[in-house]
Amino acid sequence: MQRYILRNKNRITLTSGLLIALGFVSLWTMGNSELFEWALIIASIFGVTPIAIQAYQALKVKVVSIDVLVTIAVVGAFLIKNFEESAIVTFLFLFGAFLEQRTLNKTRSAIKELTEMAPESALKLREDGEFEEVEVDEVAVGDVLLVKTGAKVPVDGTVISGEGSINEASITGESIPVAKEKGSKVYAGTILDNGTLQIVADRVGEDTTFGKIIELVEEAQDSKSEAERFIDRFSKYYTPAVLVLSFIVWVISRDPELAITILVLGCPGALVIGVPVSNVAGIGNGARHGVLLKGSEIISDFSRLDTIVFDKTGTLTVGKPAVAETVYYGEDIDEVLGYLASVERESDHPLAKAVLEEIGETKFSTVEETEVIKGGGIVARVNGHRIAIGNISLMEREKVELDEKARADVARFERNGNSLVLTAVDGQLKVLMGVRDRIRPGVKADLQRLKKLGVKNLIMLSGDNQGTVDLVSRELGLTEARGNMLPEDKAAYIQQLIEEKGQIVAFVGDGVNDSPSLALANIGIAMGSGTDVAIEISDVVLMNSDFGRLPHAFGLTKAIVRNMKQNIFIAVGVVLVLLSGLLFSDWMNMSIGMLVHEGSILLVILNGMRLLRYKIR
Amino acid sequence: MKKATIQLETLTCPSCMQKIDNAVKSLDGVDKESVNVSFNASKVKLEFDEEKLSIGQIENAITALGYEVIKSQVT
Numbered sequence: 011m012q013r014y015i016l017r018n019k020n021r022i023t024l025t026s027g028l029l030i031a032l033g034f035v036s037l038w039t040m041g042n043s044e045l046f047e048w049a050l051i052i053a054s055i056f057g058v059t060p061i062a063i064q065a066y067q068a069l070k071v072k073v074v075s076i077d078v079l080v081t082i083a084v085v086g087a088f089l090i091k092n093f094e095e096s097a098i099v100t101f102l103f104l105f106g107a108f109l110e111q112r113t114l115n116k117t118r119s120a121i122k123e124l125t126e127m128a129p130e131s132a133l134k135l136r137e138d139g140e141f142e143e144v145e146v147d148e149v150a151v152g153d154v155l156l157v158k159t160g161a162k163v164p165v166d167g168t169v170i171s172g173e174g175s176i177n178e179a180s181i182t183g184e185s186i187p188v189a190k191e192k193g194s195k196v197y198a199g200t201i202l203d204n205g206t207l208q209i210v211a212d213r214v215g216e217d218t219t220f221g222k223i224i225e226l227v228e229e230a231q232d233s234k235s236e237a238e239r240f241i242d243r244f245s246k247y248y249t250p251a252v253l254v255l256s257f258i259v260w261v262i263s264r265d266p267e268l269a270i271t272i273l274v275l276g277c278p279g280a281l282v283i284g285v286p287v288s289n290v291a292g293i294g295n296g297a298r299h300g301v302l303l304k305g306s307e308i309i310s311d312f313s314r315l316d317t318i319v320f321d322k323t324g325t326l327t328v329g330k331p332a333v334a335e336t337v338y339y340g341e342d343i344d345e346v347l348g349y350l351a352s353v354e355r356e357s358d359h360p361l362a363k364a365v366l367e368e369i370g371e372t373k374f375s376t377v378e379e380t381e382v383i384k385g386g387g388i389v390a391r392v393n394g395h396r397i398a399i400g401n402i403s404l405m406e407r408e409k410v411e412l413d414e415k416a417r418a419d420v421a422r423f424e425r426n427g428n429s430l431v432l433t434a435v436d437g438q439l440k441v442l443m444g445v446r447d448r449i450r451p452g453v454k455a456d457l458q459r460l461k462k463l464g465v466k467n468l469i470m471l472s473g474d475n476q477g478t479v480d481l482v483s484r485e486l487g488l489t490e491a492r493g494n495m496l497p498e499d500k501a502a503y504i505q506q507l508i509e510e511k512g513q514i515v516a517f518v519g520d521g522v523n524d525s526p527s528l529a530l531a532n533i534g535i536a537m538g539s540g541t542d543v544a545i546e547i548s549d550v551v552l553m554n555s556d557f558g559r560l561p562h563a564f565g566l567t568k569a570i571v572r573n574m575k576q577n578i579f580i581a582v583g584v585v586l587v588l589l590s591g592l593l594f595s596d597w598m599n600m601s602i603g604m605l606v607h608e609g610s611i612l613l614v615i616l617n618g619m620r621l622l623r624y625k626i627r
Numbered sequence: 628m629k630k631a632t633i634q635l636e637t638l639t640c641p642s643c644m645q646k647i648d649n650a651v652k653s654l655d656g657v658d659k660e661s662v663n664v665s666f667n668a669s670k671v672k673l674e675f676d677e678e679k680l681s682i683g684q685i686e687n688a689i690t691a692l693g694y695e696v697i698k699s700q701v702t
Contacts, residue, residue, distance in 0.1 A: 016693040067692045068642070071649040075642040111639045118637075118667055232665035246645065283640070290667040 012063050019060045023104040029053035030097050050093040057100030058084045074250040079273045082253070086270040087600060098601040099274060106608030110283075113615040117287050120294025120622055121231055125224050127199050132164035133157070135208075149214050157207045162199060166218040167209035169194045174205020226304060226551075227297050231290045233305030238285050245282050252276030267599075268592075274603040275588045280610040284577030287618035292570035295624050300553035301563040308549045312533050312567040314514050318465055319504055319527070321519035322472035322482060325537055325557070327447040329520075331360055333368035334428060335444035337419045346440045348373040349392045350433050353399055356380065357388060361431055364445045383407070387431075398434045410434040416442065427481040450557050454486055459561040459626070463568065467513075471500045501526040508532065516550075518560065535560070565626040573621055577614040584610040628658065631682055633671040633699040635689065643694065647671060650688050656680040677701075 015022070033049030036042040058081060065077035080103050087096035115122075133141040135154040146164045149155065154170065157163055163176065175187035178200045187203050190196055196209055199220035215221055234242070252273065260269035289306050296303045303309055323329050351369045354362040356377060380390040386407060387400015398408045402420065405412065410432075412420070419442055423430055428444030457468055467489045472479050476493035483491030495503070500517075504527055507515050517524070517531035528534035528548050536548035537555040552559045588606060591598040638644065644664045651671060652659045656679025663672045675685065686696045 013690070013693070064693055068646050071646055071653060071692070073642065073645045073649055075646060076640065077642075107639060111637055114639055115637055121667075228665075228668045228670075231667040245642070249642070282642075286666055 015060050015063060019104065020108060022056055022060055023101065023108055026053040026057040026097065026101045027105065029056070030101055033097075047093055050097040053097040054084065054088055054093055054100055057097065057104055058088075061100060061103060074253060076249065076277045076279070079249060079252060079277055083270040083273040083600060086266055086273075090266050092267070095600045099604045102601065102604040102608055106604075106611060109608075109612055110615060113612060113619065114287070117291040117615060117619050117622065118231075118294065120298050121227055121290065124227060124294075124297050127162075128220065128224065129162040129164040129198055133161075147215065149211055151211050151214055153211045155209050155211060157196075157202050157209060159202055159204050159206065162201055163196045163207075163209070165198050165209075165211040165215075166213040166220075167196055167211045169196060170208050170210050172205060172207040174207050175203050177201045177203050222546075223297075223302065226302055227293060230303060230305045231293050232286075233307065235285075235306040235310055238306065241282060241285065249276070271592060271598065271600050271603060274600045274607065275585075275592060275598075277607055279607050280577065280581035280584060280614045283611060284581050284614040284618070285574050287615050288570055288573040288577055288621060291618045291621035292566060292573065292624075295622050296563065296566055299562055299566075300556060300559050301566065302551040302553065303563070303567065304549050304551075308533060309567045309570050311514055312516065312550065312564065313571040315465055315516055315533070315564065316513040317467040317469060317507060317515045318460065319469045319471060319500075319507070319515060319517045319531065321500070321517075321524050321527075322470050322474060322479065323447060324520045324555075325518055326453055326470060326482060326486065327449050329447065331364045331429070331445050331447050333364050333431075333443050334446050334448055335423055335426065336368070337416075337442045339416065339439050339441070343440070344372075346433060346435055348375060349395065349397050349435065350399060350441060352377050352392055353380070353388055353390050353397055357382075361429060361445050365431055365443060368443070395435050396437070399431065401430055401432065405432050405434060405439070408434060408437065410437055410439050412439060427478050449482060449485060452558055456558055456561050457486055457488070460564060463561065463564050465564070471495045471503060497524060497526055500524070501530050504530050520555070535563075562626045566621075566624055569624050570621060573618060576617055580610055580614055580617070628674045629677045629682075629701050630661075630674050631672070631685065631699060631701045633673075633686065633689065634697045635669045635671065636695040636697060638666055638669045638694070646692055647689055647694065650692055651685060654680060654685060654688055657685070 029049045030053050033046040033053070036049070037046040061077050061084070062081045065075065065081040068075040068077055080099065084096045084100055087093075087099065129146050131143055132146050132149050133156040134144045134149060135156070136142050141156045149165055155164060155167065159174070169190050169192050171192060173189075173191045175189050176196060177186075178188055178197065190205075190207060196207065197220060198218035216225060256269045256272040256276070259272055260266060263269070285306075289309070292309065293303050303312070320326050347369050351366055351372045352374045354365050355374065375392050378391045380388060382388055383400065383404055386404035387398065389396070389398045389404075389408070391397070398404055398410065416439055420430060423442065423444035426444060426446070428446045431443040431445055432439060433441040460468065470479065470483055470488050470491040472491070472493050473495055474493050479491045479493035492503070504515055504517055507513050508531075514532045516533040516535055517527045518535045518537065519528055520537050525547055528536060533550060534548040535550045535552060537552050537557065550563060552563065584606060588598070588603055644666055648662060648664050651657055651662050651673060656676040658674040658676075661672070661674035664670075665672070671689070673685070682699055682701050686699060689696055
């Protein structure tokens, strides 16, 4: 019976609302005060039933909840024959709860969407060679699975046959198809746009990248800051205190109307719900934009950031040497590039890889008489030509003449921080390439945005030599840049910033050798492809190693904190207005109190919802 | 000791958490320290001694308060 009533709460709300409307209509149109009274009496009884049941349940487990306050208030109003108040208050309370559920669901929707992307079933290879559909929980590491077009990849695994392209938006936040073939890694929760793949399961269930992300976000949305824990403790004693207060008022003033009004006004609503609502909407927004924020304590630290310390390689730069500048000398360059590629193809030097990547498709020829000159480069014979590929000292050794223009180019390339790759054919310089680790595209603009948002210091720490570090620093306009730093030096430097200068410091790194710094900084921000230990030790994860999400993350935390403050302001303001209304005016009654109370709860929820749409300008 | 994760209908009032928390903790066989009711996720996580009580009994204690249990997982 109790359960039946609770389940039909919405219908009860509707009925009691209709009865109240009927009552008022009959009073105003027909002046029928008897019908009016009866309609309100029935509405009150109807409406108070579910509230009273909830109050009883709460008392049974020794909690004085809002339901208890409202029930006493309504019963009190009923006893002093103020049926209008009792009916309207119950209706508003129920209707408010209904609206709150709806709107709260909305604020939680971003995170819910994420968890609903979890794969549910898989096609598993049976011993007889057939594929059988099973629950994703039944897949074990090592199982062979079939993924068809349009299906979700059920686990983290490796492709063993087939080809296809996968949308990895659920992991990276980036809705771009990624080609997969034999040997490629695939991730649970991503969607196969086309093709068919057979994969072998490497990680299953909660161990998958997707499983970890979900767990992280779910925990984050309910993590509590010091302030929230205080509010929680406070509200535990607040409700019983209101009960006692109203009783005292009744004993002293002998005014039951006043006493029950206090009960309704005292309901803690917006205060308790305001902060968690901002939290969940903000973290949800982050999750949608590839920024994982691990909880509200971090949000508040992040928003007050003074200094960001960056690792260089792989964070500000791409982390892979590439050809940045090229100059050609003379004719037949295509032919020369073919020779160059043919020779470099046989080398596993990082510079050679960069050169090959730059040249791309070309005509390869047979390479003979290859000779590796240590600290110089390679000399070889291709199609009867003597090819020399290497640095300046190799060119000198090979007696290659560099004219004035070439010498100027070399000097300029060196100034720009390049490693040089020169190619000579039969003693003639043909190609000059400058290879360096490039700055990530867009990083400069992102750093400027961060400055504009209020970060005071941008510092780069790197293991590279000071010369290279200075070059990058100048190009990006950093506050400070230090080279020759070992991981422990970086950590010590960060500690110094925090302890001696009292700054709030974030460290951005790729999480592998930077883990001490990530752990030590107030906010550890990992550039995660989503697969690393970085996810676990850091406080914030930028999915897909996308540096461009950093300004969004910073702006978002500021917006969340602002939103929380607004909500606290609304909540406290409403209580103050209600109390002063009660003390200094005579328009205050139970119904208005309840209306304002429920209204303020909805207001903080709607305010929190704005965070879902937050976007950096 | 078994670990249980119980998914509830959307929780809307923070005092619901207190009720559920108290109700679950009062059951014999539930590790009081491990009980965690999360508001936004609308989940209850706890550890319990399966020799003393079943997951069904825990679910009943929650539904008796008027909150629907959507799914529970024991590991």
